[in-house]
Amino acid sequence: MRRTSRDIRVANRFEVLRHIVAARGESRSVSRQQIATDTGLSLATAANLVGELLDLGLLVEVGYQDSNGGRPRALVSINPDGGRLVGIDVAETYVHVEVFDPALTVLASVEEELHPEENRPEQVVRHIVSSFEAANVDPARVLGVGISVPGQVDTDGGVSVFAPNWNWHDVPLRTLLAGELNLPLYLDNPLRACLVAELWFGAGRGRQDVVVVNLGTGVGAGLAFGGELYRGATNSAGEWGHTTLVVDGRLCHCGSRGCVETYVGAPGIMQNLRDMAPTSPMLHPDDQTATIAALARGVAGGDPVAVKVVTETARYLGVAVADLINLVNPEVIVLSSWVAAQLGGPLLAEVRAVVDRHALRRPRAATDITLSALAGNPVSLGAATFALKRYLSALRTPLRS
Amino acid sequence: MRRTSRDIRVANRFEVLRHIVAARGESRSVSRQQIATDTGLSLATAANLVGELLDLGLLVEVGYQDSNGGRPRALVSINPDGGRLVGIDVAETYVHVEVFDPALTVLASVEEELHPEENRPEQVVRHIVSSFEAANVDPARVLGVGISVPGQVDTDGGVSVFAPNWNWHDVPLRTLLAGELNLPLYLDNPLRACLVAELWFGAGRGRQDVVVVNLGTGVGAGLAFGGELYRGATNSAGEWGHTTLVVDGRLCHCGSRGCVETYVGAPGIMQNLRDMAPTSPMLHPDDQTATIAALARGVAGGDPVAVKVVTETARYLGVAVADLINLVNPEVIVLSSWVAAQLGGPLLAEVRAVVDRHALRRPRAATDITLSALAGNPVSLGAATFALKRYLSALRTPLRS
Numbered sequence: 113m114r115r116t117s118r119d120i121r122v123a124n125r126f127e128v129l130r131h132i133v134a135a136r137g138e139s140r141s142v143s144r145q146q147i148a149t150d151t152g153l154s155l156a157t158a159a160n161l162v163g164e165l166l167d168l169g170l171l172v173e174v175g176y177q178d179s180n181g182g183r184p185r186a187l188v189s190i191n192p193d194g195g196r197l198v199g200i201d202v203a204e205t206y207v208h209v210e211v212f213d214p215a216l217t218v219l220a221s222v223e224e225e226l227h228p229e230e231n232r233p234e235q236v237v238r239h240i241v242s243s244f245e246a247a248n249v250d251p252a253r254v255l256g257v258g259i260s261v262p263g264q265v266d267t268d269g270g271v272s273v274f275a276p277n278w279n280w281h282d283v284p285l286r287t288l289l290a291g292e293l294n295l296p297l298y299l300d301n302p303l304r305a306c307l308v309a310e311l312w313f314g315a316g317r318g319r320q321d322v323v324v325v326n327l328g329t330g331v332g333a334g335l336a337f338g339g340e341l342y343r344g345a346t347n348s349a350g351e352w353g354h355t356t357l358v359v360d361g362r363l364c365h366c367g368s369r370g371c372v373e374t375y376v377g378a379p380g381i382m383q384n385l386r387d388m389a390p391t392s393p394m395l396h397p398d399d400q401t402a403t404i405a406a407l408a409r410g411v412a413g414g415d416p417v418a419v420k421v422v423t424e425t426a427r428y429l430g431v432a433v434a435d436l437i438n439l440v441n442p443e444v445i446v447l448s449s450w451v452a453a454q455l456g457g458p459l460l461a462e463v464r465a466v467v468d469r470h471a472l473r474r475p476r477a478a479t480d481i482t483l484s485a486l487a488g489n490p491v492s493l494g495a496a497t498f499a500l501k502r503y504l505s506a507l508r509t510p511l512r513s
Numbered sequence: 514m515r516r517t518s519r520d521i522r523v524a525n526r527f528e529v530l531r532h533i534v535a536a537r538g539e540s541r542s543v544s545r546q547q548i549a550t551d552t553g554l555s556l557a558t559a560a561n562l563v564g565e566l567l568d569l570g571l572l573v574e575v576g577y578q579d580s581n582g583g584r585p586r587a588l589v590s591i592n593p594d595g596g597r598l599v600g601i602d603v604a605e606t607y608v609h610v611e612v613f614d615p616a617l618t619v620l621a622s623v624e625e626e627l628h629p630e631e632n633r634p635e636q637v638v639r640h641i642v643s644s645f646e647a648a649n650v651d652p653a654r655v656l657g658v659g660i661s662v663p664g665q666v667d668t669d670g671g672v673s674v675f676a677p678n679w680n681w682h683d684v685p686l687r688t689l690l691a692g693e694l695n696l697p698l699y700l701d702n703p704l705r706a707c708l709v710a711e712l713w714f715g716a717g718r719g720r721q722d723v724v725v726v727n728l729g730t731g732v733g734a735g736l737a738f739g740g741e742l743y744r745g746a747t748n749s750a751g752e753w754g755h756t757t758l759v760v761d762g763r764l765c766h767c768g769s770r771g772c773v774e775t776y777v778g779a780p781g782i783m784q785n786l787r788d789m790a791p792t793s794p795m796l797h798p799d800d801q802t803a804t805i806a807a808l809a810r811g812v813a814g815g816d817p818v819a820v821k822v823v824t825e826t827a828r829y830l831g832v833a834v835a836d837l838i839n840l841v842n843p844e845v846i847v848l849s850s851w852v853a854a855q856l857g858g859p860l861l862a863e864v865r866a867v868v869d870r871h872a873l874r875r876p877r878a879a880t881d882i883t884l885s886a887l888a889g890n891p892v893s894l895g896a897a898t899f900a901l902k903r904y905l906s907a908l909r910t911p912l913r914s
Contacts (some may be wrong), residue, residue: 156562198774218578273875321746333840336736344724344842346879354873357834359759359829368835416705428760433767439734439840441745470769472755474665478747 122505124249127151128161129170129298129504132190134312135213139492141174143185152342160187168507169194170214177267190215195255197503198295199496200240200245201302201489202261203450204228204329207400209247210492214255214500216313222246228329228400233288236261241292255503256296258495260305261285262330263347270299273348276365277330287402298495298502303325303350304496306448306484307334312497314446321442324484325433327353327451329400331377333436353377357432375428376406378451384424389417401450408454422458429459430466437471437479448484449491456483523906528552529562530571530905532849533591534616535713544573544586556608563589570595570909571615591616598904599648600897601641602703602890603662604628605678605730606802608640610648611893615656615901617714619889623647628799629730632679634689637662642693656904657697657853659896661706662686663731665749671700674749677766678731691899699896699903703727704751705883706895707849708735708742709856713898715847715887722843725885726834728852730801732778734837758833765811776829779852785825790818802851811856825857830860831867838872838880849885850892859882 131151132142151506161480165171166486172191176184194214201208210218224243226236240259263275270286286297307324310316314337316324324334331353335342342349353373354366361370362383372378378400385395385407394417396407410418433445447460460483467481484490532552533543549559564573564587572655573592577585593614602609606629619815624746625644627637627802664676673692687698708725717725717737725735730752736743742887743750754774755767762771763784775781779801786796786808795818811819833844848861861884868882 264873274873282708287588337743342738343813344876346842346875348873348876349840349842350874351839351842351876354839356832356871357760359832366873431757431760438752438755439750440745441750441752443746470757472665472675472749472752474747475745475749475752 124151125152125158125161125500126504128153128158129165130312132171132188132475134317136324139178141187141189143177143179143187145179145185151296167500174307176477183424186496191486193218196249196253196500197255197496198249198257198304199305199489199492199494199499200242200244200257200259201305202226202236202240202259202490203491204231204262206446207236207243208489208492209243210489210496211247211249212493212496215418216496216500218493219234220247221488221492226279228398231280233280233283233285233367236278237288237292240289241495245272245455246295249415251295254295256298256499257293258298258300258502259289260300260302260491260495260498262302262328264351265299265301267298267300267347270297272299277366294343296499296502296506300495301332302328302449302491302494302497303334304341304343305330305334305491305498307336307350308497309486309490309494310334310448310484311336311339311341312447313493314484314490315480315482316446318320318444321440322444322446323436323440323442324446324448325452326449327376327429327447328449329378336438352432352436355432355435357428372428372432375507376425376432380428381407381421381425381451385417385421388424393415404451404454408456411455411458423456423462425455426459426462426466430463431470433463433481434467434476437467437475439476443483444480446484448486451468452483518626525552525558525900526562526565526904529559530566533589534788535718536771542578542590544578544580544588545709546580546586577798580696582874583791586835593618596905597650597654598656598897599650599658600890600893600895600900601645601658601660601891602706602896603627603637603641604703604892605632605663605758607636608664609710609890609893610644611897612616612648613651613894613897615620617894617901619812619894621744622889622893623700624753629799629906632681634684634686637679638686638689638693638807641690645694652675652694652696654886656695656698656701657900659699659898659900659903660686660690661703661896663703663729665752666697666700666702668701671698673700680766693761694880695908697898697900697903699856701896702733702893703729703850703892703898704733704735705742705744706892706899708751708846708895709898710891710895711735711847711885712737712740712742714894715891716845716881716883716886717847720844722841723845723847724841724843724849725849726837726853727846727850728777728830729850730779732774736841747752752855753833753837756836758829773829774835777826777833781829782808782822782826782852786822787819789821789825793818795819805852805855806813809857812856812859820859823856824863826856827860827863827867832871833866834864834882835877838868838876840879842876844879845881845883847883847885849887853884 144159150156171188174189192213197212209222264273272283316322320338333350333352358370362374364371394404545560549556572589575590595615598613610623665674673684717723723737734751734753759771763775765772797803
């Protein structure tokens, strides 16, 4: 792919910041020399980009490091006061807002419930605005707001192209929000947000080929190839929830039949329970969250119906994960989002067993299958990293003339 | 991904040659200025790399071009006498050898039949050697030999890791061949070879995200992301033939059930015919090639059983192609290999109709689905391009000191 020198400069600027941010949890400060070594940039380029990020107030000088008899090396670190980033996870059942410093450390967190029926664009917009306000961040300090909505998104246009669970078609969400939130808004979806969160801070760190499987009301897969988020031709790669597991199987709201989502999304799991035990007290017909929570408690307590539902769900999920291994041959597959968090270990164990029977041996041996170990909400985290990237891309280049 | 300056130089050397080779069929000659413009390299770098390729005898100077009043620009072109490349397609039913000049123009072509039972490593090696000899190329002029074998391949080790249709496990094919063919040998598989052939010369030219679906005895998908072949963590990406279309469906020799291959590979199509018309005269129980050819003639002649078999096959193939669109969101999906060539237009029309019902609308609209339009054998062509790339990578860098 051809790139202009501006593209390369913006990418390098972001890469330097990403490198320093990703160092959080380890040493919190780093020298220009170390950045150059770790990113493959020349020391002059690394120093120049660090200078830009200092000018922007995203970095601060924090002291010196001995260098084995040489001159002490200046250390820089992320400036925790260098502006705020906001990540908003709009899901079918809640709106979750998190406020971050430039190191992507969470400073505040707000969640509002969303009833699955409360899904007209103006209703969703109202919840986004009210939860943003509840998070109580000074708008003047906000560098950008990343918003994740389910389904297919036109990122450049700020449009929700298709959200099957809400039956949204071409909803101009950024325009609808612009009057209420007069800030740089960046729209994407949870598949991509979770992928980026894992790539920066989770099981995807330092890996090239990564799949993050999102298990919520809808299901899908975020994909990274060569260490970079993969979007596909029209930013809709990863609609694994709408790949077919059973030809002529369960009807899906996408219009097709037998989609992965109809067996392993929260409503699909409720259907698995209903098929097995239609009168189970774990079944809350109008409440996915309560049903999945009841199943999780049931499994923990050894309830045979709950165990059987997880096994049945894993029978489908394991086959669909094996498909990802055979097709994509990734280094790691991360199970993420609220259904994965709730059903956790027991689901993972069953999935691994099914995958072992269905995936080709060699790629299977090369793939870790793991639960997301990220604390907090990975979608908000990923959405905030998109906002940070967008902020850096929109600056003029070079900053110093 | 971090790359050394040697990696970058080798990649650029290859990119320049690729650019000139891919210009075949259009203007056959190109200036250094044009190469710089088209590849994004500086003129100095492009000129330096052209110099290397001239020294190697892969390019020749072919005259001058007016440049609107400026100095006339020297033109270079591929040297048709600059060595030979050999591409060998080892399939379940034949061995096909092609000899190419450095512009990847076919100079000679030889095919030997391989009986499906004739699949012990020493039998296959014997056929590779005898068909290479029949192609009558002077070994002293051969820059490299690319060999494609079905299944999963360890390219660096030259080992066939797993060929399910032959039940091969870890066959050290390059070592077995080395005594007979004392030439640089490069092993890969037909998925990757076809992908590269389409990317250089076919429907993938100038495109970023490309899927080449291989329909033969086995089936699979070659993948390109960002204009480059994607291999995955262990060089086994693209085993789409072993993704599940029907949970608990037909038994597959990979050990799993309901794999795509069991419905749309040549033996799967034979099974579709057998299920529908067990005594059909089109069915040649021990001969896939003859059965598929009979079906193709039947469809052309309007035979209702043949038409029904193609419709039934497309019902599965279309769903599996829709899965690729939803997951990968490519710009183009090319149907390639001998089964696609035989069943051609009628299969394509049915597949498109099924995809329209199963794929998500937006990515569907962004994907061309097409038959391979490459003349000759795309696997041999792709294998020869691998050999060319390997030849260029193995040279010392820089060539000129």
